Amino acid sequence: MSEEILRALIRLFAVISKQDGGVTEGERNYVMAFFRQQLGHDDIEKYIALYDTYSGYGEDSAKSTTTSLEDSVLALRVSKKINQTLTQRQKIIAIIEAIGLINSDDVFSELELRVLDTVATIFNISDETLTLLREFVTSESLRAYNESCTLIAGHQIRERTDALFLELAIAGQLTFIYEKNTDLYFVKYEGSEDLSLNSMPIITRKSYLFPVGSTIKLPRGQTIYFSDIIFRFTRLHDRDKLSFIATDLEFNFPNSDNGLKKLSIEESEGQLVGIMGASGSGKTTLLRLLAGIIKPKNGEIKLNSINISKLDTHMEGSIGYVPQDDVLFEDLTVYQNLYYNARLSLSNKTNDQLDEIITTGLKNLGLEHTKDLKVGNVLKQTISGGQRKRLNIALELIRQPPVLFVDEPTSGLSSRDSENVIDLLKELTLLGKLVFVVIHQPSSDIYKMFDKVIIMDDGGYPIFSGNPIGAISYFKSISQQLDHSKVICESCGNVNPEQIFNIIEAKVVDEFGNFSDKRKVSPEKWYEYFNTKLKKPEVEEIKKRPNNVFKIPSxxxxxxxxxxxxxxxxxxxxxxxxxxxxxxxxxxxxxxxxxxxxxxxxxxxxxxxxxxxxxxxxxxxxxxxxxxxxxxxxxxxxxxxxxxxxxxxxxxxxxxxxxxxxxxxxxxxxxxxxxxxxxxxxxxxxxxxxxxxxxxxxxxxxxxxxxxxxxxxxxxxxxxxxxxxxxxxxxxxxxxxxxxxxxxxxxxxxxxxxxxxxxxxxxxxxxxxxxxxxxxNNNYEYPIFEADSKMRNASYKTAYWIKEMKNKVNFVANNFLNKDELIRANVGDALLTIKNEIIAEPYKGKLVSIDIDSALILERVSPKLLLLLHNYLKEAEDHYNEASVEGQKKMDRIIGLLENSDKYEYDATRYKKLYFNENLSTLVRNSDTKDRIIEVNNHFVRKVDLIYFEPPFTSNPVNYRAHMYAPKKHFLGMSIDTFWFNIGVIWAMTIILYITLYFNVFETIVNIRWFKR
Structure with missing residues (x-):
């Protein structure tokens, strides 16, 4: 609180105190108690003196009394000054202190009420709220109390009321009120027992702020936590009931003992559950298990009695998961990220409805002014880290999942952004959501926001589950610390969650006074304490399915x-x-x-x-x-x-x-x-x-x-x-x-x-x-290709094939009677080659009447057969010479027709320069090869003019194989142009790759153990 504001509050207190005859001792003592709460010991005397001066304490009553008009004017001026600086929450606290000051002498005069009304009007505090606060402080009546704003805790109620009731074994009663406009809670005790609020004694009938994370210690060891009170207020809202029950969960990573040791969790709606632990303790593993992303080794998880691994269409989308890393499109705007996400999650909504949902969501998250900004990335930011986190959360909130899991939402954020993000998650619990959050090293304010924490230790051992304030006391108690009941700082109200891990990971001191690597309490021992000392959670199992707006498109x-x-x-x-x-x-x-x-x-x-x-x-x-x-x-x-x-x-x-x-x-x-x-x-x-x-x-x-x-x-x-x-x-x-x-x-x-x-x-x-x-298919070759092929193929036969066949026949004729085994073997090979070639040769001539397969064997070779073969080759040579001439004539005829036609502008010489390429011709014809024909496995293999040579059909219908640059391919009994066949092969390979992509074949291969090494 600034010096200026404190002086203004002192003036306000002084104005109120001066009414009805001046300052009473009760009023002055109340102000002194207020100063003790707000100031250090050295400053109290200074400001008490200032208060005494403003209020006229110690003066004659005649001097200290002013007219009500002067007081009203001063109160108005002071209130306006305060109003310009204090937040509405601070104004509520100030007004309740003012009511307490008035009530300190048990007298509410008309003048004091008039000043109070003036202040409340300037502070924009409604009459309804002022009445609630006044009746709470003065305990005049319970008529303003109802279940929406008041909870009474105790054994017996002194009069009939519509307030909520919490049974407690205490003498007297605790009264809690909820000021809904500012989301503030206040508490007051009326009784004779010794109670403490955040380790500070509670003075009976005095009103106290009950902030987030507060605890009230009762005489018989009981503790009331802030989450206990807020839970009872929020359950009044019309919202779905939830039961999230994980029973005997266990998980191990492959070939490892690490994972999660047996753990059971039972939670209901409206809870913010923090998962804490050292790095590698299994926090994210637990979160992913609870979210159903990974499957447990043992145990099951039920949401409203339904196993989450078996969620039907209606229940899909009931669980939201926000990973630690961004899931944003950096080149899209904030609005576009939410829009496309919404279209994928809420397919039953119109575009206008989606726009309304997104706009409302952006406004609620404080992102409305960023809607048209690109999201950017970590290195090129256009929105802040905190805004990115909120946007990631918004992606899930669009579909309103009843249960939300958030992994490290505060990592990399400033303390202010971290608090804003956790505030957002806390607000979700007030709407009935169940939120699990993995968090690392939370501040005091963030830690106190959690309704429950689950603490993990190395090796996946759960070692605590319960109230966050109670966690500190629990670990202090087990480690036998004398101040185990002192958890919250008496002067500032902060807690230090870091001391939990200091206790958990405390090291043994060796004989030289140095810390060793050995822990005082092992994870296994903490786990044993967890199973024996902590009460197992129990919630009512809900059968009704939660509302679900999630619907994916077709x-x-x-x-x-x-x-x-x-x-x-x-x-x-x-x-x-x-x-x-x-x-x-x-x-x-x-x-x-x-x-x-x-x-x-x-x-x-x-x-x-x-x-x-x-x-x-x-x-x-x-x-x-x-x-x-x-x-x-x-x-x-x-x-x-x-x-x-x-x-x-x-x-x-x-x-x-x-x-x-x-x-x-x-x-x-x-x-x-x-x-x-x-x-x-x-x-x-x-x-x-x-x-x-x-x-x-x-x-x-x-x-x-x-x-x-x-x-x-x-x-x-x-x-x-x-x-x-x-x-x-x-x-x-x-x-x-x-x-x-x-x-x-x-x-x-x-x-x-x-x-x-x-x-x-x-x-x-x-x-x-x-x-x-x-x-x-170029403009020069296309018209003459068929004729050119006929000529080239015939020329190949006469120039190379028939020549080689004659050589083979002559070799057989010269050596078929030779008795040398090696020569006879060579003769047999030559006969086999002749036979294979004649069988494959389309032109059979007079050999058509002979059984080639049985005739061309060494034992049946005779001069007559050899003469027949010589005559066949001569006949074939004449046939192909004639075919070559016919092919050349056909080419000349086609060229002549095209050149003389008025319809075409064909000029063979010019077209050849424009469309024909000599080096490409050399490539596809293989015309620069030295070996024009070779023998492989008793077959002649053609090596020249390959572009003109169509491979023969084979007995295997799926045998597509051919030489390079073949003009056609054969497949399934069809002759297919090479261009289209090859395109088909490429697209077939493309389709196969789509299948491997869909089934993650490459990823599976890469992740094989030997490959990863």
Whole structure:
């Protein structure tokens, strides 16, 4: 209290005392007692002298008496001065002191009442409140007492009253009143026994403030706690009855003895329960157990007789959980965070109703002025830490859960913000909520707000459960401290909860007088005391279900809400938008500019002669993979805490994931479009925009899903970004461009088909699709590709296949009669190769009438058979020579028709320069290979003109495997264009990754014990 206010109060007391003949001894003694409560010993004489001067104490009555008009004017002036400084709560305390002063001589004169009315009017104290306070102080009558504002505790009531009653074995009675406008409680004792309030003796018939955390000690060892009184007042309100009963709870972490030792808890509505303990003692574990987030090893938890692990649709949402960390969208405003949360929790409300609920909630929490501010993050704050905590709590309060669990709500906050947050939680209990709070090192004021505390010790041992003030006395008593009954400071009313842990963790002193590491009382011993000395809690088990406004939307609506929330969050992050929208064009510009190669002989750029086009295809794929991975890498990591909360609320995981997928796919589609438009334009890659976009977009979607899986598996964004290069490098190595699949390590390579390890690489499918599509579907090649294929395939047969077959037949003819075993084995191999090739060859000629399989064996070789084979190969050579000529003629005819047609502007020479690329042709034809045909496992493997060679059908309908750059693939009896088949494979891989994401396959692998090591 300031000097100025104290002097004003002294003047007010003096004005009141001067009425009716001056100051009486009783009035002066009352003022002295007031000073002893408010001042130090050294200041009392000074202010008593000041009071005596103002009141005229010791003067003649004639001198000290003033007119009532002068007193009223002075009282009015003093009251106005006080009114400008004191809070309404302080004014109530001042008025009750003024009433006590008037009542000190047991006389209430008309003049004193007039002054009192003047003061009350200035203080904006209603007549109803003034009457209640006056009758409480004077004990004139109990007519103003009723159950909403008065509680009488005692054995017998001296007259009939409508007040609440509490049975106590004391002589006389304690009267408690509740002033609802200021939320203040006062107490008075009328009796002959010795009672103490906060360790200070109670003077009979004197009124005392009964603040939060107060205790009254009764003569026979009983204690009345503040929570006992407030509980009886608040139970009068029309609210749901709750019973929260946890029976014999036990929990152990995997492969550990740590967890929670057996504990039973029974609580009812309107309670604020604190969970305290040293770090690692199991506070948060207990909170998560009680909230149903983790399952106990033994025991069960019931809310209104229903096991919380089996809550039905009606009961879902009955429990709220506020984690220690933020579950806020930092790029959304305060209002938007609450709005989307409300839409996911209160689907049966209209937008207008939601707006009203949110606006009211913001006002009640003191956040109304922040509604349009971005939440921000810890490093870039736009709202304070205390406001963030209140906003996190508001997310749960929107749906009004009957039971609320809050983990460390005061961590990182100032003492003022901490008190504001706990005040908020305390107010919830007055509305009938049951609130459990994990708290560390609370201040005296915060500690006294709790109705009950549960104290945990190392190893998960519960060692106390009961009233917070009683906890200090309990531990002092067990440790045999002489002052165990002195808990509250007599001068300031504070308590020191830290002394609890000083007692719990007290160390043994060794023989040298130093503290050892050994505790005086082990956690096991404290747990033993807990089970033997403390009374087990009991509450009435309620059968009626609590009201529940929680209702989650349908899966489709959840998807829509998740989508909107994420879109607005991303749109609000300008840096995110700028980077992701400019990244693709920048990379396209750099890549295309660098590889736009001009032929040195002509000095002009021709697409035909740009040797870097294959590299451009590969780098485009790598860019698509990089963009897809980088944009999705943090998506689930940053939402991990939020998803834990949404899982707790039973919101749909698939709706959430699909909303992420929709946003990422849309963003990737735009990025790839910008990349293709710029890159292809610079390199003059004409008329292939949409096919390029489709294959690169498909690649990016695969990367999106892979990024989401990685984001789900790891808990650090740094780890994810380290992994991205580890993913991209194998995609480059095994794409088929940097290293020929035929020339890889023998343990993984395969001849004639792409090795399986290559088939696991998205880059391989994308590169093949791009290369094949660009070669065969460009404006130059597309009209003539079929004829060109016919000519090239026929030329291959005549130039390489028939030549090798003749060599094999000649070798057999020269050696089939040789008796040398090694040579005969080689002849057998040659015959097997001839047989396999003829069986696979579409053109059989005159061999169609022969059983090739049985004829071509060493034992049945004859000159006649060899002659037949020679004639067949000659016939086949003539057939393919003719086919080659026909193919060339068809090409010439098509080109002629197109060039001479008025409908088309086809010019073969010009079109080849514009649309055809020599280096790409070399790549897909493999025309620079030295080995045009090789033998592998008694089969000839074609190594040249691969783009023209369609793989043969096999007996296995699901055998899709083919050589790199095959124009078509065979699957399920169908011949499918490579472009569409490869896109299908990429999307199949993408779908598989969605399934692994949904079932947390990557996370499970990462969390395997050996992997974690």
């Amino acid at each position: 899966l489709l609506n959840q998807f829509s809400i998740f989508l909107q929330r994420d879109v607005f969050s991303k749109l609000a992050d300008k840096q995110y938008l700028l980077v992701n929208l400019l990244e693709a064009p920048f990379l396209a510009l750099i890549l295309a500019y660098v590889i736009r190669y001009k032929n040195s002989s002509t000095g002009e750029y021709l697409f035909l002669n740009n040797d870097n086009i294959p590299a451009y295809l590969l780098m485009s794929i790598i860019v698509a993979l990089f963009l897809g991975l980088s944009v999705s890498a943090e998506e689930i990591i940053k939402d991990r805490k939020l998803r834990a909360r949404e899982k707790f609320l039973h919101l749909s995981k698939s709706s959430y994931l699909l909303s992420k997928v929709a946003i990422l796919f849309t963003l990737s589609a735009l990025q790839i479009l910008l990349f293709v438009l710029i890159g292809n334009s610079i390199l003059e890659l004409k008329h292939m925009t949409w096919s390029f976009w489709l294959i690169l977009f498909s690649t990016a979607t695969f990367a999106n899903m892979l990024g989401l899986n990685i984001s789900s598996a790891f808990r650090s964004a740094i780890t994810v970004y380290i992994i991205i290069p580890v993913i991209l490098i194998p995609q480059m190595i095994l794409s088929g461009l940097l290293f020929n699949f035929d020339k890889l390590n023998n343990t993984i390579s395969s001849q004639g088909v792409v090795p399986l390890i290559g088939d696991t690489m998205t880059s391989r499918w994308a590169l093949e699709a791009l290369a094949v599509d660009l070669f065969k």
